[in-house]
Amino acid sequence: xxxxxxxxxxxxxxxxxxxxxxxxxxxxxxxxxxxxxxxxxxxxxxxxxxxxxxxxxxxxxxxxxxxxxxxxxxxxxxxxxxxxxxxxxxxxxxxxxxxxxxxxxxxxxxxxxxxxxxxxxxxxxxxxxxxxxxxxxxxxxxxxxxxxxxxxxxxxxxxxxxxxxxxxxxxxxxxxxxxxxxxxxxxxxxxxxxxxxxxxxxxxxxxxxxxxxxxxxxxxxxxxxxxxxxxxxxxxxxxxxxxxxxxxxxxxxxxxxxxxxxxxxxxxxxxxxxxxxxxxxxxxxxxxxxxxxxx
Amino acid sequence: xxxxxxxxxxxxxxxxxxxxxxxxxxxxxxxxxxxxxxxxxxxxxxxxxxxxxxxxxxxxxxxxxxxxxxxxxxxxxxxxxxxxxxxxxxxxxxxxxxxxxxxxxxxxxxxxxxxxxxxxxxxxxxxxxxxxxxxxxxxxxxxxxxxxxxxxxxxxxxxxxxxxxxxxxxxxxxxxxxxxxxxxxxxxxxxxxxxxxxxxxxxxxxxxxxxxxxxxxxxxxxxxxxxxxxxxxxxxxxxxxxxxxxxxxxxxxxxxxxxxxxxxxxxxxxxxxxxxxxxxxxxxxxxxxxx
Amino acid sequence: xxxxxxxxxxxxxxxxxxxxxxxxxxxxxxxxxxxxxxxxxxxxxxxxxxxxxxxxxxxxxxxxxxxxxxxxxxxxxxxxxxxxxxxxxxxxxxxxxxxxxxxxxxxxxxxxxxxxxxxxxxxxxxxxxxxxxxxxxxxxxxxxxxxxxxxxxxxxxxxxxxxxxxxxxxxxxxxxxxxxxxxxxxxxxxxxxxxxxxxxxxxxxxxxxxxxxxxxxxxxxxxxxxxxxxxxxxxxxxxxxxxxxxxxxxxxxxxxxxxxxxxxxxxxxxxxxxxxxxxxxxxxxxxxxxxxxxxxxxxxxxxxxxxxxxxxxxxxxxxxxxxxxxxxxxxxxxx
Ligand SMILES: Nc1ncnc2c1ncn2[C@@H]1O[C@H](COP(=O)(O)OP(=O)(O)OP(=O)(O)O)[C@@H](O)[C@H]1O
Ligand SMILES: [Mg+2]
Numbered sequence: 044x045x046x047x048x049x050x051x052x053x054x055x056x057x058x059x060x061x062x063x064x065x066x067x068x069x070x071x072x073x074x075x076x077x078x079x080x081x082x083x084x085x086x087x088x089x090x091x092x093x094x095x096x097x098x099x100x101x102x103x104x105x106x107x108x109x110x111x112x113x114x115x116x117x118x119x120x121x122x123x124x125x126x127x128x129x130x131x132x133x134x135x136x137x138x139x140x141x142x143x144x145x146x147x148x149x150x151x152x153x154x155x156x157x158x159x160x161x162x163x164x165x166x167x168x169x170x171x172x173x174x175x176x177x178x179x180x181x182x183x184x185x186x187x188x189x190x191x192x193x194x195x196x197x198x199x200x201x202x203x204x205x206x207x208x209x210x211x212x213x214x215x216x217x218x219x220x221x222x223x224x225x226x227x228x229x230x231x232x233x234x235x236x237x238x239x240x241x242x243x244x245x246x247x248x249x250x251x252x253x254x255x256x257x258x259x260x261x262x263x264x265x266x267x268x269x270x271x272x273x274x275x276x277x278x279x280x281x282x283x284x285x286x287x288x289x290x291x292x293x294x295x296x297x298x299x300x301x302x303x304x305x306x307x308x309x310x311x312x313x314x315x316x317x318x319x320x321x322x323x324x325x326x327x328x329x330x331x332x333x334x335x336x337x338x
Numbered sequence: 339x340x341x342x343x344x345x346x347x348x349x350x351x352x353x354x355x356x357x358x359x360x361x362x363x364x365x366x367x368x369x370x371x372x373x374x375x376x377x378x379x380x381x382x383x384x385x386x387x388x389x390x391x392x393x394x395x396x397x398x399x400x401x402x403x404x405x406x407x408x409x410x411x412x413x414x415x416x417x418x419x420x421x422x423x424x425x426x427x428x429x430x431x432x433x434x435x436x437x438x439x440x441x442x443x444x445x446x447x448x449x450x451x452x453x454x455x456x457x458x459x460x461x462x463x464x465x466x467x468x469x470x471x472x473x474x475x476x477x478x479x480x481x482x483x484x485x486x487x488x489x490x491x492x493x494x495x496x497x498x499x500x501x502x503x504x505x506x507x508x509x510x511x512x513x514x515x516x517x518x519x520x521x522x523x524x525x526x527x528x529x530x531x532x533x534x535x536x537x538x539x540x541x542x543x544x545x546x547x548x549x550x551x552x553x554x555x556x557x558x559x560x561x562x563x564x565x566x567x568x569x570x571x572x573x574x575x576x577x578x579x580x581x582x583x584x585x586x587x588x589x590x591x592x593x594x595x596x597x598x599x600x601x602x603x604x605x606x607x608x609x610x611x612x613x614x615x616x617x618x619x620x621x622x623x624x625x626x627x628x629x
Numbered sequence: 630x631x632x633x634x635x636x637x638x639x640x641x642x643x644x645x646x647x648x649x650x651x652x653x654x655x656x657x658x659x660x661x662x663x664x665x666x667x668x669x670x671x672x673x674x675x676x677x678x679x680x681x682x683x684x685x686x687x688x689x690x691x692x693x694x695x696x697x698x699x700x701x702x703x704x705x706x707x708x709x710x711x712x713x714x715x716x717x718x719x720x721x722x723x724x725x726x727x728x729x730x731x732x733x734x735x736x737x738x739x740x741x742x743x744x745x746x747x748x749x750x751x752x753x754x755x756x757x758x759x760x761x762x763x764x765x766x767x768x769x770x771x772x773x774x775x776x777x778x779x780x781x782x783x784x785x786x787x788x789x790x791x792x793x794x795x796x797x798x799x800x801x802x803x804x805x806x807x808x809x810x811x812x813x814x815x816x817x818x819x820x821x822x823x824x825x826x827x828x829x830x831x832x833x834x835x836x837x838x839x840x841x842x843x844x845x846x847x848x849x850x851x852x853x854x855x856x857x858x859x860x861x862x863x864x865x866x867x868x869x870x871x872x873x874x875x876x877x878x879x880x881x882x883x884x885x886x887x888x889x890x891x892x893x894x895x896x897x898x899x900x901x902x903x904x905x906x907x908x909x910x911x912x913x914x915x916x917x918x919x920x921x922x923x924x925x926x927x928x929x930x931x932x933x934x935x936x937x938x939x940x941x942x943x944x945x946x947x948x949x950x951x952x953x954x955x956x957x958x959x960x961x962x963x964x
Pocket of ligand 1: 383
């Protein structure tokens with residue numbers, strides 16, 4: 044019985060190659076951009092030329108070094124407190140990656156469990172979870188996460204909780220629908236016919252077939268998590284105090300946008316690159332893992 | 339006299355497969371020619387080629403398609419468009435999918451009339467009502483204001499026939515116009531086509547599987563097989579003395595009024611064998627025989 | 630048939646709203662931090678705090694608070710805002726029109742861009758231009774509205790300062806409006822200069838909201854156009870001598886519109902949610918911007934009122950989309 048699952052999950056090398064080819068340029072560009080993001084986060088202490096918190100009020104609001112008035116010591120200039128913009132950008136990547144990884148995985152965990160439950164049990168369990176999703180979807184997600192983060196209070200944990208609480212529905216909805224479809228397929232019926240009980244069918248038959256979909260959703264969700272963290276920082280209720288984040292850099296830059304537009308422009312660039320990278324990775328993975336393309 | 343339609347040595351490929359391998363036929367003015375052959379023989383491809391409706395992955399490799407002596411493939415886009423729908427018309431196979439579901443019947447007929455005949459909106463609608471009367475639709479004004487899903491399949495096919503004859507065409511290509519209809523409606527529709535054809539003096543290329551229909555309404559016929567013309571001539575002649583084993587097989591498979599369909603005689607295996615050996619000898623099949 | 634479905638959905642509206650109300654209410658009260666702590670001056674006595682809490686009813690059990698609040702809401706009384714000290718309903722009614730106008734303008738822009746992109750894409754099917762349009766649409770889609778807001782603000786507010794980047798109208802403009810629908814009112818009364826001034830403020834936030842939405846429209850519409858063009862009636866239209874652009878516009882487009890509106894219409898709610906940040910970024914005085922302040926100040930009555938307002942708007946939009954689809958598709962209308 045176990046070998047059914049093994050066959051479904053482990054792709055022989057030739058299929059792996061075919062998958063990578065199907066993923067194409069999206070997969071490569073996406074993976075490369077994501078890798079850059081992760082490396083920046085991991086190697087922040089090595090890469091950053093300055094301490095991101097170190098203030099140098101005598102050289103505040105310096106433009107990037109290639110612009111008029113720039114200083115070679117601060118490659119991308121400084122903010123209004125004289126902190127090194129480049130170093131802050133790099134350290135912000137750390138926050139982004141931590142939030143993205145933890146929040147997206149937790150949201151997936153909760154969403155997938157509830158979705159599997161609803162999809163496979165049907166009946167009142169499905170009714171209850173579906174209504175819950177409906178009510179959830181009636182909130183503007185951005186507003187809901189702001190409410191949550193605000194009431195829980197500033198901090199990394201509150202940001203993560205806010206994202207998880209808001210975004211589990213994204214997984215639950217899709218997994219519920221897919222489970223229902225998969226359960227009607229022949230192999231699920233066959234598996235039950237040979238005497239697998241429901242939880243085994245779910246674990247061995249349904250879940251492996253959901254993998255391509257989940258991997259894609261997860262990559263996209265990580266992009267969303269990064270964005271939500273940015274939003275919360277921008278509104279001023281994200282990670283406490285002096286931890287550098289792209290969102291807080293943007294919020295600060297917005298105040299002095301006429302004097303020092305680069306302070307706002309640079310973190311925006313970082314966010315765009317990260318989010319597009321994760322989107323491309325998700326797209327590429329979907330193409331690579333799923334021979335029959337879903338629309 | 340120039341033929342209404344001349345297809346000369348037409349070769350059409352879809353991707354790597356050749357679906358027409360040098361087919362030729364002529365339809366004389368005012369003549370009804372049946373085009374028969376088994377499914378996949380390339381009948382629709384031939385008809386669609388004449389109408390400029392080939393699928394985007396199909397290409398005309400060689401050959402000539404002429405309408406009243408003028409080469410359709412060499413005409414300018416504008417010239418061809420002014421002939422299509424006006425002098426060359428189509429009666430489609432499936433009336434359920436051939437009308438635009440979100441437009442009223444009147445709007446669809448009206449658009450055609452205004453496009454080709456330069457009528458005012460009012461005049462077009464009046465003419466449309468006349469056309470519906472011609473195809474024996476009662477209460478034409480009411481039908482004009484209905485959507486396609488509100489009328490029956492037979493009625494839709496009448497509307498499509500009315501549209502085909504709306505601009506007095508000299509050539510009508512009918513691709514199995516009755517296969518999607520039920521038997522009682524089939525006869526009425528056939529009679530209708532026959533009547534309108536006579537009134538307008540149009541030539542018709544009638545694509546069908548049904549030799550019974552061919553016998554009834556076509557003066558001449560062409561038998562197509564695997565992209566090639568196998569046999570052609572006066573209908574009576576071909577049906578009475580089929581020269582090819584394939585035509586005989588086709589004939590044998592056709593139910594006749596004097597023989598109930600249940601007792602339809604299966605094609606004898608010997609005949610099929612002969613057919614395939616003919617095929618190989620004559621080189622009109624370069625495919626292997628199916629198991 | 631179809632209208633019956635819409636009525637069935639209408640019946641489900643009150644329970645959904647009730648669910649929303651319960652969740653917000655409970656959520657606000659079970660978590661630490663309340664509005665009183667945000668408003669007391671340092672050094673206030675415990676007794677003062679107690680009196681304030683009693684004033685706003687925060688000393689009652691949650692269930693009691695909820696029932697009395699709900700009783701008031703049903704009568705149209707949403708309570709008083711704690712931070713702004715005004716009637717919540719009044720606040721909502723003054724700010725909501727600004728958001729509605731912004732959303733409408735954004736929808737209009739998104740529809741224009743999305744439809745044009747889809748049409749160009751399908752007309753150029755199989756050519757280099759299609760590829761370019763698809764790529765552009767992909768970029769529009771990947772970047773969310775608030776990032777577009779920041780980018781547009783930088784580009785057209787700062788680097789090439791063409792447009793104002795904050796507020797709904799210049800403060801020095803003194804006009805009295807009879808309603809809070811400034812733009813609609815000035816258009817209706819023919820004061821085009823005022824309308825232009827309003828539009829100059831709205832165009833950047835509206836564009837920011839519109840860009841990702843336009844990409845959604847473009848994708849859905851193009852896919853639907855491709856599918857509809859393969860249908861028999863569209864093929865047969867070619868045999869009637871109509872030109873391809875005319876077939877796309879007259880035969881294919883009306884059919885492709887139906888799935889596009891059905892699937893894309895729901896996404897208007899995305900746009901509405903987007904107003905929260907975009908209004909914030911452009912200091913635009915709508916309910917989205919107000920929502921952020923309300924949350925930061927823990928203004929319970931205002932938050933509750935706002936969330937209910939958003940929920941009502943979401944539901945109304947979903948129903949409106951359903952009604953629109955029913956109007957577009959004659960098969961549903963008579964079915
Ligand atoms: N869109 C297409 N793509 C690829 N091959 C096609 C396509 N349409 C038709 N063909 C192939 O072209 C050949 C001729 O098809 P055609 O439709 O002309 O047959 P037909 O004689 O009209 O058959 P039928 O009686 O079933 O309508 C067939 O072998 C068919 O498989
Ligand atoms: Mg055919």
